[in-house]
Each structure stands twice: as C-alpha cells, then as structure tokens.
Amino acid sequence: MKIVADTHIPFLKGVFEPFADVVYLSGNEIGKRDVKDADALIVRTRTKCNDELLFGTKVKLIASATIGYDHIDIDYCTANGISWATAPGCNAAAVQQWVGAAIVKWIKSRERNPETLTLGVVGVGNVGQKVVELGRAFGMKVICCDPPRDEHENLPDFLSLEELLGIADIITFHVPLTKSGKYPTYHMLNETSLQLCKPNALFVNSSRGGVIDEGALLTFLRENPKADAAIDVWENEPNLLVELAKRAIVATPHIAGYSLEGKVMATKMAVEAVSRFFKLGLVDWWPNPNPLNEKFTIKGNIGLFDLIQKTYNIDADDIRSNSQLFEEFRNTYKYRRDFSAYIVSSCNVNNAILKRIGFQVL
Numbered sequence: 001m002k003i004v005a006d007t008h009i010p011f012l013k014g015v016f017e018p019f020a021d022v023v024y025l026s027g028n029e030i031g032k033r034d035v036k037d038a039d040a041l042i043v044r045t046r047t048k049c050n051d052e053l054l055f056g057t058k059v060k061l062i063a064s065a066t067i068g069y070d071h072i073d074i075d076y077c078t079a080n081g082i083s084w085a086t087a088p089g090c091n092a093a094a095v096q097q098w099v100g101a102a103i104v105k106w107i108k109s110r111e112r113n114p115e116t117l118t119l120g121v122v123g124v125g126n127v128g129q130k131v132v133e134l135g136r137a138f139g140m141k142v143i144c145c146d147p148p149r150d151e152h153e154n155l156p157d158f159l160s161l162e163e164l165l166g167i168a169d170i171i172t173f174h175v176p177l178t179k180s181g182k183y184p185t186y187h188m189l190n191e192t193s194l195q196l197c198k199p200n201a202l203f204v205n206s207s208r209g210g211v212i213d214e215g216a217l218l219t220f221l222r223e224n225p226k227a228d229a230a231i232d233v234w235e236n237e238p239n240l241l242v243e244l245a246k247r248a249i250v251a252t253p254h255i256a257g258y259s260l261e262g263k264v265m266a267t268k269m270a271v272e273a274v275s276r277f278f279k280l281g282l283v284d285w286w287p288n289p290n291p292l293n294e295k296f297t298i299k300g301n302i303g304l305f306d307l308i309q310k311t312y313n314i315d316a317d318d319i320r321s322n323s324q325l326f327e328e329f330r331n332t333y334k335y336r337r338d339f340s341a342y343i344v345s346s347c348n349v350n351n352a353i354l355k356r357i358g359f360q361v362l
C-alpha cells in the first residue's frame, strides 16, 4: 500500500509507516507522478484533487485534514469511484476565536458599543453556530442567513441574504465556496449586494476567498471611509489583493483555523478515515503524547474582550507588511490554543456565557 501525504499535516509522521509506504510532500507539490501508484492521499487545502491529478491513478481514497473541500472535485471522484473524507468541525473553535479577536479589535478601534450592534452570520453550520454564541456573549443582536438549512429545517427567524445585509453592522461569512447548485456562494457579496449594506459595516471573511468579490469590496471600502474589513482568506492565495489587505483592519494569511486543537482534530479525523477505509484498526487515535493535555489558567478581573485578546493576539498574525511570506507564515505557524485550553476563574464574565463559547470555568 502507498500513501501520499502533505508534509505539513502535524502529528502524521510515523502513524501509517507500519502499514504502508508513505511519501510526504508539500501540498502544492503533490503531482501526478507522485500519486500514480498511490492508494490513498492525505491532503490539505493546498492539493487540487481533480482529473489532472487523479486521472489514470489507482487512488481509492482522499482524506483531507480540513473542513472545507472546494479543493476536491467531488463530481470527478464520484464518477470515478474515488472515496473522500473531510474533517467536519475540526477547527471551528479556532475560527470562532479568530472572528472574536477581529471583532474585538474593530469595536475598540471604532469605539462601537456592542450592545447597539447587530451581528449578521451568513452560513450557520459548525463555525457559524459558534459565532452566533459569540455574538450573544458580546451582548449583540444576532441575525442569521442559511437558505439550505432554512429549506430543510424551516427556521422562522432566518433571513434572506438581502434582508441580513441591510440590517447588520457586522457581516461574517461561514459558508463553503460553491459555484453551482441551488445556493452558490461564489461572489455572494458583490457590487450589487454591497449596495444594500450600511456605510459603516464591518465585513468579516474567514470562509473562502471567492465568497466575497474582493475588487467590489475594495471599491466599497474606498467609497465608505467608515466601513471596515477583516479578511483571512483570499481569492488568489498565496497572492493577496495588496490594496485590500492595506485597507483592511485585519489581514491574515488563512490561519483562522490554526489552533493546536483544530490541527490535532483534523489529523485525528484523517487518520481514522484512512484506517476505517483500509481496515487498519486505528480506532480513537490521538497523537502520543497528546499536546492538548496542557491547559492554561486565566484568573482575574477582566472582561470578555480582554479575555479573548489574552488567548489570541490577532495582530501577531498580520500579513500586510510581509505578504510575500503568506505560505511560509502558514507552514511555520506556531499553532495557538483556542478557548477550550483555558480554565478561567474570577473574571468579570458570567460562567454560563464563558462555557457557551468554549472556555473551561473553575
């Protein structure tokens, strides 16, 4: 058996060596010659799994250690009998933390009162639901838009995108990138839909570049000096639209999901998917030693904003002055810890609220 794996998936080395020849390569370097005789691929967002890579190979399984899967051509895989697996929800808490840190930065710099603000969450899946809880913890009014869920679950409080855009002070996207189907998300925020938005809104994108039309957003920001953007994902990664990055209040290199918890869970889910498929018996696998056993205590008289900033200094991930280092920054990232690693005591926030957004409470 042969496995080709992305070398930047942490904790993977050594796991499959007892069962297979394992070749590690940088995700964007994995090519047809490498995968021709591979049975399985273990990838991240950096490997485009399409006919160009897969045609004529004997790949039977693609396991992606990521939530998103727009890098996998699902139609091609289905038509060609290639199974695929992702890691749903693995780093949702990390993205929640990134969104929290971005919003706190914006509120402090624009001196906005959270209790007067409406948070609009577009896409209410694993990440979106955590962001809804965050907005409530901030004391904001929260409104949601998720037509695919609404259609099946009949959620009376959910709004259309157009309604949400007209009301929200903060608009945050948590949708997959899709170009077809009933509810495509490609450029869902564009020149036309931006006209519905408030001139002092904050636009937050930690979903995928391409969900927002970057050129249209840049024009809107130029025309509306009180509007802002916090962007983690870009249409042409690793290249970013430098003018947009410069105008944004937060510009990071696709690291919203980069917590240690998120990475461990992603690898765990990919390992277990490969093990299930090839019947290798790696059930309830964890890295050994498990780095998540280390926890941290935060004690003292602080409010929620400072608490979030204590867990994550988003400015340290700013890529504006070093945009050419986009991929290197990601590949050498020191994974941060998300809220679940922190045990909080005696701080000025209600314990139930802290627990709802993922902190541990003493």
Ligand SMILES: NC(=O)C1=CN([C@@H]2O[C@H](COP(=O)(O)OP(=O)(O)OC[C@H]3O[C@@H](n4cnc5c(N)ncnc54)[C@H](O)[C@@H]3O)[C@@H](O)[C@H]2O)C=CC1
Pocket: 067, 068, 069, 088, 089, 091, 092, 095, 122, 123, 124, 125, 126, 127, 128, 145, 146, 147, 148, 149, 174, 175, 176, 177, 183, 184, 185, 206, 207, 208, 232, 233, 254, 255, 256, 257, 258
């Ligand atoms: N920046 C980063 O590091 C990360 C980015 N992501 C991105 O975030 C996306 C969302 O992640 P999850 O919440 O875990 O996915 P999910 O699949 O749990 O939720 C996505 C939600 O979007 C909804 N949706 C689909 N089309 C929609 C539309 N046109 N309008 C409104 N809602 C729509 C779905 O019904 C679903 O409820 C991922 O697909 C991925 O691309 C995920 C993890 C890390």
Ligand SMILES: O=C(O)C(=O)[C@H](O)COP(=O)(O)O
Pocket: 044, 045, 046, 065, 066, 067, 068, 069, 091, 254, 256, 257, 258, 330
């Ligand atoms: O999980 C996802 O989806 C993401 O976007 C990741 O956090 C980015 O993952 P990598 O491909 O950089 O591992």
